[in-house]
Amino acid sequence: MKLNLHIWRQKSPNDAGKIVKYEANDISPDMSFLEMLDVLNEQLIEKGEAPIEYDHDCREGICGMCSMVINGVAHGPEKETTTCQLHMRKFKDGDTIYIEPFRAKAFPVVKDLVVDRSAFDRIIQAGGFISANTGNAPDANAIPVSKVIADQAFDAATCIGCGACVAACKNASAMLFVSAKINQFRDLPQGQPERYSRAKSMVEQMDAEGFGACGNQNECEAVCPKGIKVSNISNMIQDYTKSVLATDN
Amino acid sequence: MNWVVSFAKSSIGAKIIMGVTGAALVGFILAHMLGNLQVFLGPDALNQYAKNLKDLGGLLWLARGGLIAVAILHIASGIRLAKLNRDARPVAYAHKATVKASFASRYMGLSGLVVLAFLVYHLLHFTLGVTHPDQHSMVDNMQRHDVYSMVILGFRDPAVALSYIIAICLLGLHLNHGASSLFQSLGLKHSKYNDFIAKIGPLVAIIVVVGNISMPIAVLCRWVGAEIGG
Amino acid sequence: MDLTSHEPTGEISERWDKHRFDMKLVNPANKRKYRVIMVGSGLAGGAGAATMAELGYDVECFCIQDTPRRAHSIAAQGGINAAKNYQNDGDSVYRLFYDTVKGGDFRARESNVYRLAQVSVNIIDQCVAQGVPFARDYGGYLTNRSFGGAQVSRTFYARGQTGQQLLLGAYGALSRQIKAGKVNMHTREEMLELVLVNGQARGIITRNLVTGKLSAWAADAVVLGTGGYGNVFYLSTNAMGSNVTAPFRAYRKGAGFANPCYTQIHPTCIPVSGDHQSKLTLMSESLRNDGRVWVPKTSGDTRRPRDIPETDRDYYLERRYPAFGNLVPRDVASRAAKHECDEGRGVGPGGRGVFLDFADSINRLGKDQVEQRYGNLFQMYERITDDDPYETPMRIYPAVHYTMGGLWVDYNLQSTIPGLHVVGEANFSDHGANRLGASALMQGLADGYFIIPYTIGNYFAHNATPALSTDAPEFKQAMQECENRQKKFLEINGKRTVDSFHRELGKTMWENCGMARNATGLKKGIEHIQGLRAEFWENVKVPGSGAELNSELEMAGRVADFLEFGEVMCRDALNREESCGGHFREEHQTTEGEALRDDENFCYGSVWEYKGYGETPALHKEELHFDYVKLATRSYK
Ligand SMILES: Cc1cc2nc3c(=O)[nH]c(=O)nc-3n(C[C@H](O)[C@H](O)[C@H](O)COP(=O)(O)OP(=O)(O)OC[C@H]3O[C@@H](n4cnc5c(N)ncnc54)[C@H](O)[C@@H]3O)c2cc1C
């Protein structure tokens, strides 16, 4: 396959950056999207040009490191699929493909397609955990947890922290990510002691990071590689509201 | 009271404000529409309805005050959010695409602004009588404010009627998303009735659009008010 | 090289308790005066950093990803073992200990393995308290599956994402300590050198991967939790960033490297599809519970799999190992697949693949049931290969998955360098020559939550660590060396990309030091690697500069280390004239092609000491003794 690539190049955070056109030849449909970029990079290096920097690590859709907006869609056209798991057979010979970094004020570009997502870490640090020192724990079966609640917690916990929800949201809102973490713990018995304080501090941190507000557009849910549901946001609103209006937090 | 301010300023507080005020405005629109639809019952019904409202006196002013407050909150908060959201993405994508977000949801600000512009005109027209003082100063044979004739004559002008129709369609667009969305904003979603909630928006939109544009259309086509000369 | 294991004596079940009692404690008020460097934030590093911070130590934690949550532990699918005996099926700490020693083909230290089995129980408790959503039954209690050929159900799991959930638990604990100011987290910061002062590990040199800035860090002790080095094979199930640099740099500074050749090859991975391939994807082992492995009886059979009648199929695992069938351990299954493909009966492009067929299970259980069990795996398979496993059998082939070898550590997880401790996959302990499924997560968390936090205190209580600043000449010199090395990479300006060297190294390693090894091949491999290494230092091309994000430069450093390390692996494999666990020497097999262990001569851990660049390292031995689990031949017939 032959492809026309329009790729965002930006040397450093302060560089203005621009779209640069490249041609990728001899692309096999069995390649993953990242392998296609590897081939291009190899050619660029041989020509003495700077290769395109992009984030990736596990290449099996679980670490959440890969992060690209492909033809305007975070992680590209395939549903519930990360960029690294996207394969070139989803494209046609001669296609034009735009590749851009995740864009948000809270995700500044580091270089080319690499962005800084440390805002997510700071949100988790604000309270996205259960405070249980090592050694405190009672026997794991001491507190039964209904399967329904355990499954719900699991569904929320599958978030890989990739940030595609932010990249896709017209408002660059991080509510899907934040709500996923809040929902992992909100109904578990272990999560109860900090339920409301957690919602409050995480939302406050989220706001402080400069993400936009949610307008219920559901674009985040559509691109989320783990199928996290926007109903999590609704639950988060409940808990946050209660924490501010009806608890002593 | 610190917490009130910080709540109002938070992104979720803003959502709650949009949701609550949006719900109140939907309530007003529906009620207002039901009242106005009395135009099909003839002059007596509509004018009496208007008089009854006016006779409420203090109560009416209270309601108006509430409505104004709600509208201001909704608009101010909407504008603040629009700015905040724009700032959250300083560099736009070169290639834009949408997977799932509905058209209506993406243009809430725009549809809202058009509705606002309409509202200003509408108040100048019917409530304050600035645009058509002659139509506004009429009284009927029972010395009531002749709202019926005012509406009929107002909508006789195709330009006026058309602008109403367009504005109402945009309001419909606004509500198509808004009337469903407000449940999510208020944290009222549950998988058991999510499907139903998703239908509320389009349903309210259809009711509001059909109900409201039926009036200018009926007047233009002389289905009502044909008896009034001019 | 001092290889004293420092394991306690006495009844094995009492040893850890006894040891904990005998260890000297650090006064709680004094703990904050100790600074510990933790390199790595995976299960082992993340759990260790968080727990040490909880105890009061001052922790500096480093990782190469943009956040600790992306350490490669995230990718583990199957589950984590623990001797809870919740299923009442006869499991016990002793049985887990026994299975692990036997599974490791009698090449691990008994005391360590027993302790691992012991603390496995606490791990599950700790994780549940953190909100890790393990699978539960309808009564609300935890459920288990049997995994990797174990005869009891002791594997706890969170759908196919156990590693992710455990890591997020550790990441939560770590995040809490970061917020509390007890852990300073340094993301995208790669350790390039270990700094010794007066023979003690006292600091590291790192490179900030965004700005390129080199920094020196001083501390009272250094802990490495940097994961496995499977990427020396280029293609593996490991993440692209997995590397050997940190342990290898420590090795160069005098830490003994133990059993480098013990590599686990996982039998169920998606086969290579072309030269462009950058990594291999694991298909969970659980698939073998319901899938049947076969190849066509005659080589070159190009009929579509569904058109090949039963009579023309060879279900070779069921035929060769009637007792365990498709569920034989990983090393056995992998070698059997290689054997079939070597004989020309492999399927798919290049003939490197065997079928894993679900037709029988679909008939027996119905498609729905199969979908419920393996739906997401099937989907992943289809995404990568474009084949629908409900309709046509999967094609699988073994791939490098885990490295049992690592820096040698004693019972306290301390390497041969005082003050340098090693946790998780980066050390060599516990798994011997072969790791059982669902045991790596267990080991990483055991090391991190329950062992290093205690033993580090013992180190401080016994060893003075005088105040030290990074102005010390040792740091200055190490900085200089890192800078020179980096400059060298950038100046060579040759013709070949870093990746092309890595690819070629991987191919040599796979061919000569992979699933089956022999003396001729290993010698050839060593020669090839030496030549390749020489070429690398003359002909590599690294674009850009050192003062920016430059992933080619990062990889150059890692590949340079792999190029030295690969040779150590081959030497270790050459030395070990026996077949055990993941190490199969073709010269040492039964007439039926089964592994032949040699307890007489090789019942030891090989520990290699660095002797200089290009020099042959020196071999030291830690003799192993088995007082509880009697040496016996593994048989799965
Ligand atoms: C696909 C796959 C599936 C698996 N499934 C299972 C399973 O089901 N059950 C099981 O028990 N085991 C499984 N394993 C094995 C298990 O996941 C790993 O052995 C284990 O998670 C390793 O944990 P770790 O903490 O030692 O290392 P890792 O999680 O790899 O962490 C390494 C850390 O070190 C950092 N680091 C590395 N080098 C440097 C450097 N130079 N400077 C600074 N930081 C550095 C990294 O950033 C990272 O934070 C699986 C492994 C793979 C690859």
Ligand code: HEM
């Ligand atoms: C008078 C008629 C109006 C009605 C009935 C109305 C109703 C609503 C409703 C129900 C919502 C959804 C609230 C939510 O999702 O939480 C909404 C949202 C919104 N409205 Fe209005 N609105 C009106 C006028 C306006 C006007 C004049 C503006 C002008 C700026 C406006 C701007 C917005 C915006 C920006 C949103 C989106 C809020 C968000 O995305 O969070 N609306 N409106």
Ligand code: HEM
């Ligand atoms: C065709 C449709 C409509 C008709 C016929 C209509 C008619 C009227 C009339 C006659 C009045 C003046 C009542 C009085 O002064 O006694 C009025 C007031 C008003 N209308 Fe409408 N209206 C229509 C649609 C709308 C819409 C869509 C909105 C909102 C966006 C709206 C908002 C208002 C408001 C806020 C007032 C002022 C209420 C008050 O003074 O208390 N109207 N309308």
Ligand code: SF4
């Ligand atoms: S919610 Fe989905 S899109 Fe957002 S960070 Fe998590 S996995 Fe990525």
Ligand code: F3S
């Ligand atoms: S796309 Fe954005 S508007 Fe809300 S529902 Fe998702 S965060």
Ligand code: FES
């Ligand atoms: S590289 Fe890990 S999810 Fe894509």
